[in-house]
Amino acid sequence: MGVSLQDNKKTFRAQFDNLTEIAAFILVFCHDASLDDSSCYHIEMAVDEACSNIIEHAYGGEGKGEIEICVEVNPGNVTIKLSDHGKSFNPDDIPDPDLETPLEERKNHGLGLFFIRKLMDQVFFTHGKDHSNILTLVKYRK
């Protein structure tokens, strides 16, 4: 396991123009963990979707709060915890989109959470002691 010189916890203002910096922060740990290219991309995508959802749905818009991101590189997995103080939601309450529907009827929302579920090995939602929402994303190291 590589040792990163970077602190594994960082707080970002919840706005879309921070998504590139958030991806760069996460990818340092993915590369340290020697994850393959597709696993790194899966994590980048899941984190991007999760942060976009926090900005759009938990905070209801940009610049209304912060997202704290903590990355743990463990022997068997890489775990990312995203915390916010916005409106709480349980991902289990949101159904997967129907991917079989023809173009004209295809809904254009609900894909973000679908990707998070499909691309990560474990996804769970908890609350912190300070009433924060914590979304935990786990990717196994192959």
Next chain:
Amino acid sequence: MKLISSQFKYCDLVKVEGRIDSNTASQLGDALDNIIKEGRFKIVLDLEQVDFMSSAGLRVLINTQKACKRYNRGEVVLTAVPQNIYSALELAGFTTLFRILSDTLLAVGNF
């Protein structure tokens, strides 16, 4: 994200570079909407230089495809799609909604 658009006789080519995420997808959506507003519905979208595309980008693709295919006016064709992005399109069931070609110039020539 950077966009380079070129207008050909039978179609428009839009080459995208960089990241298509919640921050940049609207810029891509606006560029594609402008082509449609000018009455042109055959669009080749070259994704070769795209490093990353989230569901925000996929939403733009599907909205544009719906607008172009309405009344059989045209379509959006995707070209030179990087492997990671192709996998995401496949996962979302988008590979049945778009023609995906490897060669951009051939796609432009085919319209």
